[in-house]
Amino acid sequence: MVKGKASIKFNNVYLRTTATVSGPREKKGPLGDTFDYSYMDAYCECENWEQAEMKLQSKAMGIALEKAGITSDEIDVIVGGDLNNQIAITNYNIRKFDIPFLGIYSACATSVEAMIIAALLIDKSGFDNVLTVTSSHNSTSERQFRYPTEYGGQKPNSMTSTATGAGVSIISKSAAPIKITGATIGKVIDPSLFDSQDMGRTMAPAAANVLKQHLEDFGRDVDDYDLILTGDLSKYGSIVFREILKEFNIIVKNNYKDAGNLLYDTEKQEVFAGGSGIGCISLVAFSSVIEKMKSGLYSRVLLIATGALLNPIMVAQNESIPAVAHAIVLERSK
Amino acid sequence: MEKQIYNKVLENNKIKRPILKNAIKAFIVGGLICLIGELILYLFKDVIELKEDDSKTLMYIVVVGVSAILTGIGVFDKIGQFSGAGTVIPITGFSNSMTSSALESKSEGIILGIMTNMFKLAGAVIVAGVVSAFIFSTIIYFFRG
Numbered sequence: 001m002v003k004g005k006a007s008i009k010f011n012n013v014y015l016r017t018t019a020t021v022s023g024p025r026e027k028k029g030p031l032g033d034t035f036d037y038s039y040m041d042a043y044c045e046c047e048n049w050e051q052a053e054m055k056l057q058s059k060a061m062g063i064a065l066e067k068a069g070i071t072s073d074e075i076d077v078i079v080g081g082d083l084n085n086q087i088a089i090t091n092y093n094i095r096k097f098d099i100p101f102l103g104i105y106s107a108c109a110t111s112v113e114a115m116i117i118a119a120l121l122i123d124k125s126g127f128d129n130v131l132t133v134t135s136s137h138n139s140t141s142e143r144q145f146r147y148p149t150e151y152g153g154q155k156p157n158s159m160t161s162t163a164t165g166a167g168v169s170i171i172s173k174s175a176a177p178i179k180i181t182g183a184t185i186g187k188v189i190d191p192s193l194f195d196s197q198d199m200g201r202t203m204a205p206a207a208a209n210v211l212k213q214h215l216e217d218f219g220r221d222v223d224d225y226d227l228i229l230t231g232d233l234s235k236y237g238s239i240v241f242r243e244i245l246k247e248f249n250i251i252v253k254n255n256y257k258d259a260g261n262l263l264y265d266t267e268k269q270e271v272f273a274g275g276s277g278i279g280c281i282s283l284v285a286f287s288s289v290i291e292k293m294k295s296g297l298y299s300r301v302l303l304i305a306t307g308a309l310l311n312p313i314m315v316a317q318n319e320s321i322p323a324v325a326h327a328i329v330l331e332r333s334k
Numbered sequence: 335m336e337k338q339i340y341n342k343v344l345e346n347n348k349i350k351r352p353i354l355k356n357a358i359k360a361f362i363v364g365g366l367i368c369l370i371g372e373l374i375l376y377l378f379k380d381v382i383e384l385k386e387d388d389s390k391t392l393m394y395i396v397v398v399g400v401s402a403i404l405t406g407i408g409v410f411d412k413i414g415q416f417s418g419a420g421t422v423i424p425i426t427g428f429s430n431s432m433t434s435s436a437l438e439s440k441s442e443g444i445i446l447g448i449m450t451n452m453f454k455l456a457g458a459v460i461v462a463g464v465v466s467a468f469i470f471s472t473i474i475y476f477f478r479g
Contacts, residue, residue, distance in 0.1 A: 147434070147455070148434035148438035149411075149438060150410065150433070150434035151430065151434040153414060154422070191341065192341065201344060239347055243346070243347060244339060
C-alpha cells in the first residue's frame with residue numbers, strides 16, 4: 001500500500017533468515033564474531049578477485065538456505081546485485097541456479113533496494129520465498145572505481161574502505177520473528193561533489209532526504225526507532241548527515257549509527273574514514289542488528305542504505321557524483 | 335531550496351587535509367630515496383669502477399627492480415600511504431604504477447591483460463616526458479644554435 005509520497009506499507013512480509021560472509025579484515029573488526037562465515041584470505045581460496053566475490057555470494061546463499069531449512073527449489077525469485085560492471089558477479093553466480101532472477105544496481109544502496117523489491121514481490125504477487133543477494137569486494141571495487149590494489153598513491157583521510165562481504169536475506173510470507181513493515185524509495189540527489197575518495201559526504205544529503213521523506217510519509221519521529229542505521233557514510237558523512245537533519249529540524253540522538261563506523265576498528269585498522277560498499281551495511285545489519293532484534297534489544301529498526309552512483313568516465317568528463325539512498329523498516333513481530 | 339541546505343552544510347563541514355605533515359613526510363622519504371640512489375651510483379662508479387653511463391643505468395635498474403618487488407609483496411602501497419609524493423614522484427612511483435597495473439590485470443591474460451594495461455597509469459608520464467623533451471630540446475636547439 002502506498003504511504004505518503006514515496007513510501008510503501010507492507011502487510012505480512014517477514015524476514016525469514018539472513019546470512020553474512022565476510023573477508024579477513026572484517027573478521028578482525030569489532031563485529032567479527034557475528035558473521036556466519038569468514039574467509040581468512042581475501043582471495044577466498046580462488047584465483048582472482050572476481051571469483052572470490054562470487055564465492056562470498058554463493059557461500060552466503062548456501063548458509064541462508066541451510067538456516068531457513070529449505071532447498072533452492074523453494075525460492076521463487078532471486079533479487080540481487082553488486083558493484084561490478086554489468087553486475088557481473090551476481091549474474092555469473094546466479095547462472096547455476098534454476099531460479100528466476102532480477103538484477104539491480106544502485107551502488108551501495110543495492111542491498112536495501114533488493115529487500116524492497118523482494119518485499120513487494122511477496123506482498124503483491126503471492127510468491128512464497130524471495131531471496132536477495134548482494135556483495136562487494138574491496139579489490140574488485142578498487143579496480144573498478146579507482147586504482148590497482150597495489151598502487152602506492154596516498155589515500156586521503158576522507159577515503160572509505162570498501163568492505164569485503166556478502167549478505168543474503170530470505171523474505172517470505174510465512175511468519176518469522178522479524179517483520180518488514182515499510183520502505184521509502186529515495187531520490188537521486190547530486191550535491192555537486194567530484195571527489196571519488198570522499199564518498200561519505202557525497203551520500204549524506206541523499207540519506208538525510210530519504211529519512212525526512214520517510215518520517216513525513218509514516219507520520220513518525222526519529223524516536224519511534226530504536227536504531228536508525230545508515231549504510232556507509234562513515235566518519236565524515238555521518239557528521240554531515242546529522243547536520244543536514246538539524247537544518248530540517250530533525251535531531252537524531254544515540255539511536256543513530258552508521259555501519260561504516262561500526263564494521264572496523266577505525267583506530268587500529270587502516271580503513272581511513274571507515275567502511276563502505278554494499279557489504280558494509282549487510283554485514284552489520286544482517287548479523288549484529290538482527291541478533292539484537294531477536295534478543296529484544298531493538299524492536300523497530302530503520303535501515304538506510306546509501307549509494308554513491310560513481311562512474312569513473314562521467315567523473316573524468318567533469319560530471320559530479322550523484323547519490324541515492326533507500327530505507328526499509330524492520331520490526332519485531334508481535 | 336534543499337540543495338542550498340546541502341551545499342551550506344557541506345561547505346561548513348569541509349575536511350581538513352594534513353598538507354604540511356604530508357609535505358614534510360614526502361620531503362624526507364623522497365630525499366632518502368635519492369640518497370639511496372646516489373649511494374648505489376657511488377658503489378657502481380667508484381667502488382666497482384664501472385663507466386658513468388653504465389653505473390647510472392644499473393642504478394635505475396636496481397631502484398626500479400626493488401620497487402617492483404616491494405609492490406609485488408604488498409609492501410610498497412603501505413610505504414606510499416606514509417610518504418605520498420615522496421615515493422610517487424621518483425622513479426619508484428613509475429615502477430610501482432606499472433607493476434601494480436600488471437598485477438591487477440594478470441587474471442585477464444598476458445596480451446589483453448598485462449600487456450594492454452601495464453601502462454594504464456604510467457602512460458601519462460611517458461607522454462608528458464616525450465612531449466616536454468620535444469619542447470625543451472626545440473628551445474635549446476634554437477637558442478644554442
